[in-house]
Amino acid sequence: MPKEIVSSCKPPLTARERKISHLLRFFEDLIKVPLFGCQKCGECILSSTGFVCCQRCPKRLRNGPCGGTGQDGSCEVYPERKCVWYRIYFRSSRLRRLSLLYKLNKIHNWNLEGTSAWLNVFKKRIDAPVGLVRNDKQKVKEQIADDL
C-alpha cells in the first residue's frame, strides 16, 4: 500500500457534522482570526509552524517557503509583507520548536476548507496539535540521522 501522503477525505463530513462545524467555527474564528490571521483551511498545523499560520502565504504552501523570499525576508508576491515562512522559521527558533519544521505535511484536503479544525481534530480527521517540545536540538539531530 502507498504511504499516507494525502490527507484523506474519508469518511466525508455528514450533514450533522457540517452543522456542528459551522457553530464551532464561530468560536474558533473569534480566537484564530484576530490572533493568527487564520484562513480557515480546516486542517490546522499552527502548532507545528511556530503559531504563525502558514496559510497566509499567497501560494498556500504547507512545507516551507518558496524560492522567492527576499534577502530582507520579504514575500516575493507582496514585498511590503514579510514571508510567512520567514516568520515561522524565526518564531519556531525562538520557541525551540524547529524540529517540527522537518515534518512532511500531507497534501491538503480541500474538502475541509471552511470547517472547524477543532471538530476535525476531535473526529481524528487531522492530526492533533503538537504540545510542548522538549530537547528540540536533540530532536533535530535525530531527525536528520535516522530518517533518510
Add this chain to the structure above:
Amino acid sequence: MTFKEKIDAGQFVWCGEIGPPQSCDGDVIRNKAKYFKGFVDAVNITDNQTAIVRLSSIASARILLDEGVEPIIQVTCRDRNRLAIQSDLLGAAALGITNVLCLTGDYQTFGDNPEARGVFDLDSIQLVAAVAQMNSGFLLSGTEMKKAPEFVIGAAANPFAEPFEMRLIRLYKKIKAGAHFLQTQPVFDLELFSRWMERAVAMGLHEKTAILAGVMPVRSARALLHMKEHVPGVKISDEYIDRMQQASDPKEEGVKMAVEIIEAVRKIPGVRGIHLMPVMWESITPTIIQETRLT
C-alpha cells in the same frame, strides 16, 4: 549513457535549459536541440516559466526526444491540480519522457496573465512525494496502476534566499520525499554557496541525492542588474556586476565568468553536476562546455 544511469553511477552530469516559444512553432525547439546534442546529458524544459504562456513542456520534450536529446520536464503546481498533474505525468511517461523536475512555480501576477487563478493544490515537496508514489505503482487516490512509470525525480533548491537554515530543511524534506537530483538556483555568490554545500554535506544530504549547481551565463550588465532587482530570491555579488559593467566585450566576459564559476563550484565537495541556464541565450551552451573542457 542516459541521465539516470549517469546519476546512479555517480558520474558528473551536465544539464542545459530551453525555454519553449510563445507560439506553436515547434521548429524553435528543433533548432535549439543542436546546441545540446552531444554536449549535455539532459535539458530542462521550462513549464510556463515566470507565469508566461508558452508551448507545453511535455510537447516540447517529445520534440527533443525525436531530435535525440534527453529532456527533463519541469512541472509546476501553479497551473494544475492533482488530477491534471497526474494525468499529464502519465501522458509524459507514455510518450517516453522519464525525467521530471518538481517546482512550486512563480506566482501568476509575475506573468502575462496576472488575472489568473493560481492553483497551488500541491506544493513542490508534496509533488515530489506524489511522483515517488506513482513510481511505486499507486496513484494519489491509492488506486494501483497496471504499469508504473519510472520517473527520475528532480527538485529545485535555492541556497541564496532567506532564511538560510530553512533552505536546508527544505532540501532535507525534498530528499526525504524522494528526490533523486536537485538543481540549485544560479550561483552568483560563491561564498554563500560553499557555506550551504558545507552544511548539506555535514547533514549527509549529498549522498542521498545528486546536487547540481546552477550556472547562468549573462551577456550584459543590464541583465544582471535586472535579475538583482526584479527576480525574487537571487543574490548577486557586486564583484560580478562591476566586472560586467567594465568589460569591453560583455558577451565574452559573461562566458569567462560562467566558466570561472563552473571551475569553482566543481571543486566544492558534494557538487555532482552543473545545470547551465542561459536565459534566452541557449546558443552559448556548447562554447561554455568546450571552454571548461579545455581548462
